[in-house]
Each structure stands twice: as C-alpha cells, then as structure tokens.
Amino acid sequence: MVITAAALAVSALPASAGAASPDGTSGNPRSVGALPQIDATARAGARAVPLSPARRRQLLDRAADAAPDTARSLGLGSHETLIPKNVVEDADGTVHTRYDRTYAGLPVLGGDLVVHQQGGSRTVTYAAQGELTLGTTTAEVPAATARKSALSKASAEGTRKADAHDAPRRVVWMMGGRPTLAWETVVTGVQQDGSPSERHVVTDAASGTVLASAEHVKSAQGNSLHGGRVTIGSTPQADGTYALIDPERGGHRTLDSSVDSRGVLFTDDDDVWGDGTPSDPQTAAVDAAYGARMTWDFFKDRFGRNGIADDGRGSTSRVHYEQSRGVPLANANWQDGCFCMSYGDGADGQHPVTSLDIAAHEMTHGVTSATAGLGDFGESPGLNEAISDMMAAAVEFYADNPHDVPDYMVAELDDLHGDGKPIRYMDRPSKAGVSAVGYAPLDYWTPEARWKEAHMVAGIGDHFFYLLAEGSGQKTINGVDYESPTYDKLPVAGIGRSDAAEVVYRALTVYMTSTTDYAGARTATLQAAADLYGSQSDAYEAVANAWAGVNVGNRFVNHIAADPLPTEPVATGQPVSRRIRASSTRPGPLTYSARKLPLGLSVDRATGLITGTPRKAGDYPSSVVVTDAAGDTRTFSFTWTALESGGHFFVNPTRYVIPQWGVAESPLVYKGKPGKAPSDLKVTVDLDHGFSNAMLIDLIAPDGTVVPVKPWGPWVLTPELHETYTVDASAVTKTGTWTLRVTDATPGLYDLDPGHLQRWSLTF
Known part of the structure; x- marks a missing residue:
C-alpha cells in the first residue's frame, strides 16, 4: 500500500488479483532479451548507487536523528518510534529509508514502512495501514503460559526437540492490520528433514490464542x-x-x-x-x-x-x-x-x-531478510521463496558455467524426490507434480495461495519471472525446451533475464515490505519498472502482462488495461451504477462508449460510469469500447443478463465487497402495491466468506426500521452461505428502498480475504 505525501510517486495500476477479460493480443511484442525501451516518464537516475560503509552509516544516522520528526510528519502516535533498518540511495539523490516500528517500546510485527524522499517530495510504503493504538501493554496471559503454548504449537507443527531458551517477548502483532498485544516465543529444535528449526510463535497476550506460527530457517531442497x-x-x-x-x-x-x-x-x-x-x-x-x-x-x-x-x-x-x-x-x-x-x-x-542455484537461493533469503524482510504469514513466505528462485536462476546465467548449464529449473541435478526431476520448473511449475512432501507448485495465483505451503506458492512467482524474462510459448534456451502457458491464454513478451532481475531487485529493496503478497509484488514491480524504464514503456506493460499471465492483476492490450468488468446480472426496476475502471500507458484521458447494454442503461463517455434502470429482462450481447488519447482502442464483449424483478419478487444481483471487519449495504427498490409488509417476508441471501456464518445480517426497511435477519454463528467453517430467512416485517410499509446490511463479525485475530454479497432478494 502506497500513501502519497507529495508528488514523487509514480503511477501504478491497482494490484487486484483477477485477470482482465481476454479479448485480444498484446500490442508491440518485443523479442526476448531485447533492451527495454526507456520512455520519457522513466525517472532519470532511478537506479541505486553503491554506498560506501561510511555513506551508508551517515544516511542511517541521519535517519535515526530525524526519526521523531519523521514519525510525527507521518501522523504516527506519541507511543510510536521509528528505527532505521536499511537505506537505498538512487543516482538522482532519492533516498529510500526502511524503518522498523515500535509501540511503547514494543516491536511491531508487520509495522515496517519505507520512506521514499526526493528533496521536499515524499511517498511512504506501509506494511500495514491503520491506527496503531492499544488499550494496554500489560499482558493478561503470563509469559510462562505463552511459552508452554508455543512449545506445544511448535511440536504440533513438526519441530522435534523443541525448546525455548529465551523468554517470550511482548510485541504488537500488526500483520492483519489490527494491532494486538502479543507474546513472541522463539522455539528452537530440528525440522522433519533434519534442518535446524527456529520457529516463531505469536500468542495473543489477552486470550492466549496462537495467532501465528512460522519457521524462520529458510530451506532449499537438493x-x-x-x-x-x-x-x-x-x-x-x-x-x-x-x-x-x-x-x-x-x-x-x-x-x-x-x-x-x-x-x-x-x-x-x-x-x-x-x-x-x-x-x-x-x-x-x-x-x-x-x-x-x-x-x-x-x-x-x-x-x-x-x-x-x-x-x-x-x-x-x-x-x-x-x-x-x-x-x-x-x-x-x-x-x-x-x-x-x-x-x-x-x-x-x-x-x-x-549446487550453485541452492547456494544463490539460500543467500538471497539473506538479502530479502536484510531488505524487505518478507514475513512468515499469508503469501509472503511463498513470494520469499520465489524471489530466491528468481535470483538463483539469474546467478546461474551470470556464472555461465559449462558444467552447470544455466536454466530455469530449480535443483535440477539433485534428484531430491528420487524421480530425476527438478523440484520446480519456472516455465510451468506444475510439471514437477506432487512432491515427496505432498505438494505441487502452483502455475497461477488462486485465493487459496495464502494458506498453502510456501514452496508450492513460490511457483506463482517463478512462473511470473520466467514470463517476464523470456516470454510465453515454446522456445529452446541452452538446449533446454520450454513451453510456458498463460492464465488468460494471451501471449507475453519478455524483456530479458537481466532486466527482469533488475526490476525484481529494485522492487524487493525499495518497495516491498514484510507483508507484501503477490498483488503487492505486482504493484512494487510496476513501480520499479516505471522508475527504471518509464510508465509508458514496453517494459512497464511487460511487467503487468507477466503478472496477468499468472492471474495477478490486469493485462495491457493496445496499451489499455481495465479491471474485470462489473457485469454480474442487473434487475429490472432496480437502479444501476457501475464504473468501468481502465488505464493506459499513453498520456491523456480515456473515453468510453458502449453498444447493446440492457435497455435503460447508458455509459458516461468521460467517466465510464454505467447508470440507469433496466426496463426489460433478457440477455444482451453487450460491449464496451475504451479509447485512449492516442487513439488506441480496446473492446470488451460480454453477455449482460437483466433479471425480472417486480410483482411479489424483487432482487438485487449486484455484487458487493464485504470489507474485513466492515459493513456492506445493498439497496433494493420496491415499486409494487402499497401497504404493510407481510409477517412472513422471505429474505434470500447468497454470499461468500471464509467464515460466512460469522456474518451478521440485518434488513433495513424504507422507514429506517432495522429487522434482524441472521445472528452471529454458529462458529463453523462455512465458505458460502445460501439461505432463505423468514422475518416479521408487518410493522413497516412495503413501498420504498429496502437495504440489506451485512456486517463482518469475524474475530479480529483472523486475517481473511474480504467476502462478497453476491445477490439477495425479497419475496412479499
């Protein structure tokens, strides 16, 4: 997440994790290995310069002296302190200072940030945003209890000979965006494969619940x-x-x-x-x-x-x-x-x-720890492993050893699983199949990536890097045949492995933080590409398209990219307001036009906002055309369904995001026969969420009366909810706008993806 404090930040597409609709081929394909074109928007002097130990110390000392003023200028609270961790200086004098954060003297896990300063202009990259306040820093759960819980958790996670020599330390857990006082216990021992184990277990200091457990010894396999x-x-x-x-x-x-x-x-x-x-x-x-x-x-x-x-x-x-x-x-x-x-x-x-790639992989873990500090939770561990794979491949090509011919395979000669195969193929990770430890690397991003094994999740980043370096399709490199598909079936043009590594390294050392996931990595690499080559360059588009190739974010076609179109069904008699969100690497405004939208809807030419009230049900073969200032166009074609809504049945099929620990509200207009609502009003709800049963659902009548629909619970893992509830609404009138309110009441210790209210209806 980047918060702009001044005008320094380069523009970057939102890091959404859905692919744009496939509708064409990429513009201006470039040959593999060609030097990226640098356009006028590239920031001159964006590349980092080597720092002498004295200069590095000088910058860190300067940052430490200014840390109190920096904290105040960023709006941090009086209990918060910034501690400089690392610094990068660009040739143009821009300084990127990475800070750890404390609260009342306690380390804040997931509270790190990077300040990008050029003269009087500044931007900030946060690992987690949100107000950092705690009611107390006094732990209700004793340290000894946390230690015992941590040892039990570590043993359950496979750590043998578990011991915790050092006492647990109090910390502030900020990984989920909500600060929680916690204990962090470091448990040492031996992993199942014989590697040393250093497992960090974080325990809620109020409830004793284990918030997280992660292995800190990073291992390759070979x-x-x-x-x-x-x-x-x-x-x-x-x-x-x-x-x-x-x-x-x-x-x-x-x-x-x-x-x-x-x-x-x-x-x-x-x-x-x-x-x-x-x-x-x-x-x-x-x-x-x-x-x-x-x-x-x-x-x-x-x-x-x-x-x-x-x-x-x-x-x-x-x-x-x-x-x-x-x-x-x-x-x-x-x-x-x-x-x-x-x-x-x-x-x-x-x-x-x-092996050389194992050595490079392992030492890159050290580089990552010294810079972004990619954490142990969510998708960050998989991204950490992927970056080590990326740099290991880059080191192999750099060394160009005839006894170890450079390739895009991980530990290809080590036969770890006894099948003579590499443990990961970067062009198509799933070729490795299910390993002896029970996982197969992923080719593409899925919402479940945050929960899966790190080396499995690394496949997403490995595949991105291969596409960025070499492009998609079939090719032979150093005698090895590769065939790299893409998620959206559209081609990707590579920029060459050296420049791909340059983009990833700058993103890692300047823009990524401890909580960066794949969507965040997309944003970071786009910022890095804009710094190095310009936001109008082929390289910038190639980065976005390589991510789209692994189902992370949107693709540029004819220099235009767009978020997935909000084309879920509409309903007759229900007002519609949906915006087409697009961008172009060419300067100037975009214009929008549409054909054969559901009868009653139209699009604003300047804003892309589709509004109106559908008048007739049916399936409409619609299309939206986006045009940039240079005259490039991109057409999105789809079938848009208008549902019948009226009489005794009224429906709103618009999809709404349920924010984490937030509220989603969806309106529905009743235009039927006036009078009182029935005592057996049927409310049908379709939604998805990691813990759907933890959603509170209320119906708000046209006069503001709140009618409870669904209470909290039961507390079971239910990823979807499809239910019809009967409520007594006889005290209110029918005519007007009804609103369904969904409140995420998931306990704060869970860091889940937002849910979605897919549709709802009333039957009178």
Whole structure:
C-alpha cells in the first residue's frame, strides 16, 4: 500500500488479483532479451548507487536523528518510534529509508514502512495501514503460559526437540492490520528433514490464542551438484597453510561441520581444494565457496550490492552438516541468526547439497531478510521463496558455467524426490507434480495461495519471472525446451533475464515490505519498472502482462488495461451504477462508449460510469469500447443478463465487497402495491466468506426500521452461505428502498480475504 505525501510517486495500476477479460493480443511484442525501451516518464537516475560503509552509516544516522520528526510528519502516535533498518540511495539523490516500528517500546510485527524522499517530495510504503493504538501493554496471559503454548504449537507443527531458551517477548502483532498485544516465543529444535528449526510463535497476550506460527530457517531442497574446476578465494596462514576464507568477499568462511556442528575452518597445504568427488570432504567445501563467490559477485556487479547485508560482511558456509549426530542433513538452509548457510550431504550421506542455484537461493533469503524482510504469514513466505528462485536462476546465467548449464529449473541435478526431476520448473511449475512432501507448485495465483505451503506458492512467482524474462510459448534456451502457458491464454513478451532481475531487485529493496503478497509484488514491480524504464514503456506493460499471465492483476492490450468488468446480472426496476475502471500507458484521458447494454442503461463517455434502470429482462450481447488519447482502442464483449424483478419478487444481483471487519449495504427498490409488509417476508441471501456464518445480517426497511435477519454463528467453517430467512416485517410499509446490511463479525485475530454479497432478494 502506497500513501502519497507529495508528488514523487509514480503511477501504478491497482494490484487486484483477477485477470482482465481476454479479448485480444498484446500490442508491440518485443523479442526476448531485447533492451527495454526507456520512455520519457522513466525517472532519470532511478537506479541505486553503491554506498560506501561510511555513506551508508551517515544516511542511517541521519535517519535515526530525524526519526521523531519523521514519525510525527507521518501522523504516527506519541507511543510510536521509528528505527532505521536499511537505506537505498538512487543516482538522482532519492533516498529510500526502511524503518522498523515500535509501540511503547514494543516491536511491531508487520509495522515496517519505507520512506521514499526526493528533496521536499515524499511517498511512504506501509506494511500495514491503520491506527496503531492499544488499550494496554500489560499482558493478561503470563509469559510462562505463552511459552508452554508455543512449545506445544511448535511440536504440533513438526519441530522435534523443541525448546525455548529465551523468554517470550511482548510485541504488537500488526500483520492483519489490527494491532494486538502479543507474546513472541522463539522455539528452537530440528525440522522433519533434519534442518535446524527456529520457529516463531505469536500468542495473543489477552486470550492466549496462537495467532501465528512460522519457521524462520529458510530451506532449499537438493542433493548434489558440482561446478567442475572453479576459482575460489583462500587466505594464506602464518604456518604456511591456506584457509578457506575469501578475502575479496567480506572474509566469507567455509567450515566443516562433520565433527562439530559449529564448524571447523577448512585448511589445506597446497591451496588445491577437493578432487571433484563426494569422497573428498573438500569437494563440498569448494562448491559452497564457489556458490558464495558467484552470488556475491552477481549482486555486486549487477546491483552494486556489497554483500548480503550490503555492509561488506561475508557470510559463513557450513558443509557436511548433520541433522543429528551420525544422521546426515538431506537439505540446505539459511539462518539469519548465524548469518550462515548449512549444507547437508543428502539422505544417504553421499550427495552433498551444494549446487550453485541452492547456494544463490539460500543467500538471497539473506538479502530479502536484510531488505524487505518478507514475513512468515499469508503469501509472503511463498513470494520469499520465489524471489530466491528468481535470483538463483539469474546467478546461474551470470556464472555461465559449462558444467552447470544455466536454466530455469530449480535443483535440477539433485534428484531430491528420487524421480530425476527438478523440484520446480519456472516455465510451468506444475510439471514437477506432487512432491515427496505432498505438494505441487502452483502455475497461477488462486485465493487459496495464502494458506498453502510456501514452496508450492513460490511457483506463482517463478512462473511470473520466467514470463517476464523470456516470454510465453515454446522456445529452446541452452538446449533446454520450454513451453510456458498463460492464465488468460494471451501471449507475453519478455524483456530479458537481466532486466527482469533488475526490476525484481529494485522492487524487493525499495518497495516491498514484510507483508507484501503477490498483488503487492505486482504493484512494487510496476513501480520499479516505471522508475527504471518509464510508465509508458514496453517494459512497464511487460511487467503487468507477466503478472496477468499468472492471474495477478490486469493485462495491457493496445496499451489499455481495465479491471474485470462489473457485469454480474442487473434487475429490472432496480437502479444501476457501475464504473468501468481502465488505464493506459499513453498520456491523456480515456473515453468510453458502449453498444447493446440492457435497455435503460447508458455509459458516461468521460467517466465510464454505467447508470440507469433496466426496463426489460433478457440477455444482451453487450460491449464496451475504451479509447485512449492516442487513439488506441480496446473492446470488451460480454453477455449482460437483466433479471425480472417486480410483482411479489424483487432482487438485487449486484455484487458487493464485504470489507474485513466492515459493513456492506445493498439497496433494493420496491415499486409494487402499497401497504404493510407481510409477517412472513422471505429474505434470500447468497454470499461468500471464509467464515460466512460469522456474518451478521440485518434488513433495513424504507422507514429506517432495522429487522434482524441472521445472528452471529454458529462458529463453523462455512465458505458460502445460501439461505432463505423468514422475518416479521408487518410493522413497516412495503413501498420504498429496502437495504440489506451485512456486517463482518469475524474475530479480529483472523486475517481473511474480504467476502462478497453476491445477490439477495425479497419475496412479499
């Protein structure tokens, strides 16, 4: 969510998650790998510049000194404090400062924000918007109770040997947009695959309910991959030996964890490491050191990033890591706590999990943690995994190692599942099928993505990146055949993998926050593309179209995009007011025209607002034409149904959003015989919501009298409600406008998608 404080923000389409109606082909297709055209709207100097440690420290110190004034200017409360976390400076002097937030000294989880400042102009990207106030910061539930609950939850989620060495800390939980005082307990142990476990469990400090539980050790999956003969960094020691410390990359260290899990530094007499076989313990160390070197160089050369945290500090790699004494780790993982990667030797202890794409994937988790801090809830974990896959592919192409031919497959040589296949295909993720851990990557976004396993949800982002880099359809790259379909069956033109990575990196480091989901990622990447290439560029349209290709947001055709048209049925005798919302990458206003709308409706040429009262029922073969100032047009054709409404039966089939913890009201006009309403008035309601039974439904009579229709409950998972209720309305008159009011009474601890009142009717 971007709140504009001044005129700096670039325009971006709303990040809705529905695809526009397919009705044509994309304009001006571009060849794969061509340099994106930069138009006049691109912000000159939008690319980030490398920061010296002194300059970075200066900017962070300046932000810290100004933090109280910044908080006040943003309208934050007196109990809120901003703490600078990271900073990005563009060539034109624009500074993007990322802040964590506290409330009365308590960390606010999901309260982070980014301030984009250019001179006197400023915009702000919030992880969560909404007033941050608490009635009290005193916990009703003791810390010991929260710790016990967290240990139980972690064990239930599969953490073995669970323990919580540190006491729970009080926090403010803001992930759902509603602040809640909570306890955060860090439970350590071992995951089911043998990886270290660091599970964060958040517990409501008033009720003791577990609000969230998420694993913080980010793991990739693989068994073995070698890069052949490679150059790695080492450092001479005083005794004449060499240590596997890379002096040119922040002193990155590679350790042997086969004896001590903390790791022992690899040393060698002749500075020739490994023999290329798993039987030599140094071979895995070579692969790990090489992966760290290539990943460091990629981020440095392409983006000017000085190490994972952009502070010049090298990380640590631990190879031959065991899940427990004598039991090999069949995985690899990144941990923020030790700023390190741990690589196992596969399930059989003979296949080190040290491939280049795994190394790059893991270290990108570190970059994400140091920047956007993509969280552990909703779609953010899947997006986190996807960005690691994107950058892993980019690193492979950057390294261009003939022993590991660059491709768009994840862990393609590791045979993790014993079927000889990669764990994810970026061109069509579902090709991987159902894995040994019970999931198949998603090709396209669905509303259920927020609830599914992170690596499964990563398929959406992987597919987007492939489409953005290479485009849709069939092609062969480095001898590998790809065939990438799109959700709306329309083609996507790629912009090349280097520029695709540039867009994603800028979006990650400048615009994404801890709560960014795929809709938010679309907005962030469009902003990044507008910065780099301009909002009128082919690259900007390609970003939108690649997202539309995975069912996130709207597609540009002939430079025009539109939200899904509100073409659900209308009803005779019921007033209609529906707006066509469209945009163009060409400057100037849009105009609208329509043909064969339901009789009685018309469209405003300047605003796209369709109004009127349908006079005749039937199916109408309608179309709406949107024209931009450059003369480009886009036609949307559809069948629009007008239902009969009158006599004893009156219906409003217009779809209304039920906001989370909000109210939806739908009017219905009665124009029949006057008199009192019956004592057995039938109210039929059709709605959808994650907890439909938690909706309160009232009928408001023409004179304002409120007639209860449905109380709260029962408390069961019911995603849809289709019911007819009988109410006594004999005390009020029939004639006039009736209103159905639906109130979302879901408890605040649930972060659900908004519901929809699909239609309702009255039978007198």
